[in-house]
Amino acid sequence: VDEGTKQSMIQFMDKVSPGSDQGWSLSTDPCADQWKGVECESQSVKRIVLEELNLSGTLDASPLCRVQSLAVLSLKGNNVAGGIPKEIANCKHLTHLYLGGNRFSGQLPDALSRLNNLKRLDVSDNNFSGPLPNLARISGMITFFAQNNNFTGELPQFDFANLEHFNVSDNNFTGQIPDGGGRFQENSFLGNLGLCGSPLPNSCPAPQPAKKKQKDVSLDKIFIYLGYVILGLIVVLFLVYKIARRSKKKEDGFDGGKNRRSDTSSSKANGALSEPKTSENRSEYSITSVESGMTTSSLVVLSDAPALRDLKFEDLLRAPAEQLGRGKHGSLYKVVLSNGLALAVKRIKDLGIPSEDFKGRMRKMDRAKHPHVLPPVAFYCSKQEKLLVYEYKPNGSLFNLLHGMQNAQIFDWGSRLSVAATVAEALAFMHSELREDGIAHGNLKTTNILLDKDMDPCISEYGLMVVKTQDYSQIPEIRSSAASPHDAFKDDVYGLGLILLELLTGKMVQNNGYDLAKWVHSVVREEWTGEVFDGVLISEGADEERMVRLLQVGLQCINPSPAERPSSRQAAALISSIKDEEERSVSSDS
Numbered sequence: 141v142d143e144g145t146k147q148s149m150i151q152f153m154d155k156v157s158p159g160s161d162q163g164w165s166l167s168t169d170p171c172a173d174q175w176k177g178v179e180c181e182s183q184s185v186k187r188i189v190l191e192e193l194n195l196s197g198t199l200d201a202s203p204l205c206r207v208q209s210l211a212v213l214s215l216k217g218n219n220v221a222g223g224i225p226k227e228i229a230n231c232k233h234l235t236h237l238y239l240g241g242n243r244f245s246g247q248l249p250d251a252l253s254r255l256n257n258l259k260r261l262d263v264s265d266n267n268f269s270g271p272l273p274n275l276a277r278i279s280g281m282i283t284f285f286a287q288n289n290n291f292t293g294e295l296p297q298f299d300f301a302n303l304e305h306f307n308v309s310d311n312n313f314t315g316q317i318p319d320g321g322g323r324f325q326e327n328s329f330l331g332n333l334g335l336c337g338s339p340l341p342n343s344c345p346a347p348q349p350a351k352k353k354q355k356d357v358s359l360d361k362i363f364i365y366l367g368y369v370i371l372g373l374i375v376v377l378f379l380v381y382k383i384a385r386r387s388k389k390k391e392d393g394f395d396g397g398k399n400r401r402s403d404t405s406s407s408k409a410n411g412a413l414s415e416p417k418t419s420e421n422r423s424e425y426s427i428t429s430v431e432s433g434m435t436t437s438s439l440v441v442l443s444d445a446p447a448l449r450d451l452k453f454e455d456l457l458r459a460p461a462e463q464l465g466r467g468k469h470g471s472l473y474k475v476v477l478s479n480g481l482a483l484a485v486k487r488i489k490d491l492g493i494p495s496e497d498f499k500g501r502m503r504k505m506d507r508a509k510h511p512h513v514l515p516p517v518a519f520y521c522s523k524q525e526k527l528l529v530y531e532y533k534p535n536g537s538l539f540n541l542l543h544g545m546q547n548a549q550i551f552d553w554g555s556r557l558s559v560a561a562t563v564a565e566a567l568a569f570m571h572s573e574l575r576e577d578g579i580a581h582g583n584l585k586t587t588n589i590l591l592d593k594d595m596d597p598c599i600s601e602y603g604l605m606v607v608k609t610q611d612y613s614q615i616p617e618i619r620s621s622a623a624s625p626h627d628a629f630k631d632d633v634y635g636l637g638l639i640l641l642e643l644l645t646g647k648m649v650q651n652n653g654y655d656l657a658k659w660v661h662s663v664v665r666e667e668w669t670g671e672v673f674d675g676v677l678i679s680e681g682a683d684e685e686r687m688v689r690l691l692q693v694g695l696q697c698i699n700p701s702p703a704e705r706p707s708s709r710q711a712a713a714l715i716s717s718i719k720d721e722e723e724r725s726v727s728s729d730s
């Protein structure tokens with residue numbers, strides 16, 4: 141074991157066991173001389189197990205996590221006090237963390253949820269308090285013990301299907317036990333007066349409508365007021381516009397006697413929608429009215445969610461709006477409804493297909509559903525205007541995660557591989573569902589991969605772009621000009637390939653990916669493949685062989701000839717096998 145690692149281990153020991161070094165000394169070797177509690181494999185420190193030794197110091201994660209190979213840490217049954225420092229996130233290879241039966245206190249740091257390889261976490265019988273971090277991000281966790289602490293707040297949505305052991309009894313948790321918790325005995329939840337729902341005998345009260353928080357004047361509020369002002373201006377402009385065009389509208393028979401709808405119809409000028417009259421007939425907002433072809437311009441709600449079922453066009457109008465982006469395909473607004481629900485509304489520019497085709501497209505897409513593809517919850521379509529409404533995802537996009545300054549450090553190889561596999565699988569599913577209808581994504585890129593509350597990826601804006609064959613001719617080296625109608629699917633595979641390269645290199649895609657593709661090709665050709673990878677991945681010790689295999693999949697996907705690219709299904713299978721191998725290797729390591 142190298143000197144640096146030895147020094148780090150001794151630093152950790154100084155803190156955790158002040159006054160006794162337990163025989164750990166720089167003049168000996170942790171593996172060869174079998175330091176107390178240390179177990180090694182291939183001359184690397186894998187496990188540190190210091191149980192019931194009356195240790196009374198604190199846990200210093202900074203030196204500890206410099207022991208890169210560490211997979212297991214157990215300090216069970218001591219008197220270690222203080223908190224778990226956020227630097228614990230640097231113990232990337234940790235699979236087992238046992239801290240039960242100590243005097244730890246404070247909140248569990250969010251950093252814990254970044255230990256993607258963690259399988260077993262035991263923080264029971266301590267004095268921890270505050271809410272739990274979102275440990276559901278750790279998909280492979282099989283044990284979670286947190287009983288006998290002072291935790292508060294609601295339980296996060298654990299992946300109960302995967303968990304084998306779970307106990308949060310004797311804390312101060314409140315609220316409903318998340319779905320799936322019923323898999324465990326009530327003993328796992330007892331002793332929390334505020335908890336309710338299965339498997340506990342007390343059921344939860346019916347949900348109250350969300351109350352508005354009055355307290356803090358935050359940046360959000362400023363945006364909301366700004367939104368109101370802008371919206372007001374837009375409505376005034378629109379009214380002027382409408383009066384000017386009033387007589388013409390009548391001629392159009394836009395809202396003639398044949399449509400029973402009282403009116404959610406509208407048009408839009410300068411991004412504003414008119415103030416429509418109210419309607420009492422809920423079905424006019426449902427897909428059925430589109431299917432019957434009776435409406436040309438009402439809001440069609442596709443979602444069954446209770447908060448959205450009665451969504452009307454005027455609700456979107458009245459709500460404060462904040463522009464999130466203006467791409468070449470249209471603008472995107474964040475709209476917050478009066479019930480607090482946040483939506484993302486895409487105003488599509490020049491879609492290039494007639495309204496009826498657009499509605500047909502929406503209907504088809506509504507039938508293909510995948511948990512990692514964001515479905516539109518509603519749409520609006522008139523001659524002048526096409527809007528698509530999505531749930532607003534507050535955790536940002538894959539682009540932000542990769543290129544946002546703070547996050548780059550913590551987006552490790554295991555998580556990147558898992559994102560790649562999920563996106564590829566979701567894309568392959570959508571392709572197989574919508575191939576016959578010829579509906580591909582059309583604009584697959586990292587800004588269109590959103591992250592949900594568990595930081596799982598979700599493809600957004602599927603099917604929004606109607607890809608025309610002439611688009612391919614822009615970059616002859618990359619997109620064949622002789623594109624067949626099905627090339628839109630191979631175009632998505634190209635997009636997937638670029639996402640893989642972005643994940644592996646950490647570099648941004650510009651100029652339709654041409655620059656990145658060219659650079660990767662040249663480095664690989666010079667046989668400096670290792671130089672391609674993001675420095676963060678190299679320093680974390682990610683497996684280079686598997687990174688190279690993923691790189692090869694990426695390069696196949698961006699083959700200049702669409703016919704030579706794999707199908708999305710083939711790409712997904714290749715990525716999934718790399719991910720399986722990674723998981724096998726991590727669990728055999730531990």
Ligand SMILES: Nc1ncnc2c1ncn2[C@@H]1O[C@H](COP(=O)(O)OP(=O)(O)OP(=O)(O)O)[C@@H](O)[C@H]1O
Nearest residue numbers: 464465466467468469472484530531532533537587
């Ligand atoms: N449903 C959503 N919830 C939260 N953020 C979103 C949502 N949809 C998109 N975004 C984010 O809003 C920003 C603007 O999105 P927009 O679609 O306008 O831009 P784009 O994807 O870069 O360009 P385009 O799709 O027009 O090519 C992007 O950073 C995107 O990640």
